[in-house]
Amino acid sequence: MKCEDILKMLNDYVDGDIDPEVCENLQEHLDDCNPCRVVVDNIRQTIELYQEEEKLVELPIHFRHRLHDRLRECWQQKHSDEAT
Amino acid sequence: MTTTDTSELVEQAQDGDFAAFEQLVNEYEGLLYGLALKILKKPADAEDVVQNSFMKAMDKLSDLREPRAFGAWLKRIATNNALQILRRRRGLPMVSLDAATEPDEDGRIPNPEYIAEWSQDPAELAHRRDIRSLLGQALDEIPDSYRWVFVLRDIHGLSTRETANALEISQANVKVRLLRARLALREKLTKVLGDPQRLMHSTHDHGGSADADSLLNLYRSELQEVHT
Numbered sequence: 001m002k003c004e005d006i007l008k009m010l011n012d013y014v015d016g017d018i019d020p021e022v023c024e025n026l027q028e029h030l031d032d033c034n035p036c037r038v039v040v041d042n043i044r045q046t047i048e049l050y051q052e053e054e055k056l057v058e059l060p061i062h063f064r065h066r067l068h069d070r071l072r073e074c075w076q077q078k079h080s081d082e083a084t
Numbered sequence: 085m086t087t088t089d090t091s092e093l094v095e096q097a098q099d100g101d102f103a104a105f106e107q108l109v110n111e112y113e114g115l116l117y118g119l120a121l122k123i124l125k126k127p128a129d130a131e132d133v134v135q136n137s138f139m140k141a142m143d144k145l146s147d148l149r150e151p152r153a154f155g156a157w158l159k160r161i162a163t164n165n166a167l168q169i170l171r172r173r174r175g176l177p178m179v180s181l182d183a184a185t186e187p188d189e190d191g192r193i194p195n196p197e198y199i200a201e202w203s204q205d206p207a208e209l210a211h212r213r214d215i216r217s218l219l220g221q222a223l224d225e226i227p228d229s230y231r232w233v234f235v236l237r238d239i240h241g242l243s244t245r246e247t248a249n250a251l252e253i254s255q256a257n258v259k260v261r262l263l264r265a266r267l268a269l270r271e272k273l274t275k276v277l278g279d280p281q282r283l284m285h286s287t288h289d290h291g292g293s294a295d296a297d298s299l300l301n302l303y304r305s306e307l308q309e310v311h312t
Binding site for chain 2: 007010012014034037038039041042043046047048049050051052053054055056057058059060063064065067068070071072074075076078079
């Protein structure tokens, strides 16, 4: 397996969605080819970093108050309508 | 929050408990806002998506048969709403977003250029304000069509099929765009986060960049195999 083949299979390898036999060949290449291994690591870290950042996103505070007030209002309206 | 917690809160909310519903809102509001903001780029539009999504969730909550699927269901509502806004913004009420997006799958997949190990852990980096701004900037710099795929597939965990359906593009195109997005973002982030002491680009030759057409063909043949 050559470095250019890695590029073609990068997605499937990173996603763990690859034929076990091909995966083994690819793993052998990565064991011998530091740059390819680092590219794969970098991509995994890139994805992880974005996922971690997404967990920390907060609403703008003024909007958050407005949203919760509006939802409470609608909830009360909906349930009072259902009760009558 | 565990799946059990979520399921219990959904069931309580289905029984009319607003406090339970509000806990679900607390849990998911940031995630929905992040999703919408990354797709639409405008805070006011992202706020609309968050509010519309929770209103719709409130309205349809009694129809949700699997409480543990609440998160995925809510994300689907928000994704559809964000893409609706996008289509409206582009004046394409019924047309695929594909027709309006920039660079398509011609040209070549660029080789990685700046290759260096990162010296810090992503979970720690995510807390730094400068890094969060870098992440936003990097996403803003890649084409919209790659950004949408990356946001849905990698950040929010939609499958290839779900992403293709949401964006009305083929699964093969999702795969190619995802690869381009991952490579582009890796390049941008590694230039800042890669350890220059461990730079390794000098003698490494990937033997020419991969041709996008051959990649598309590869993905198409894979998909055919899956369907036959």
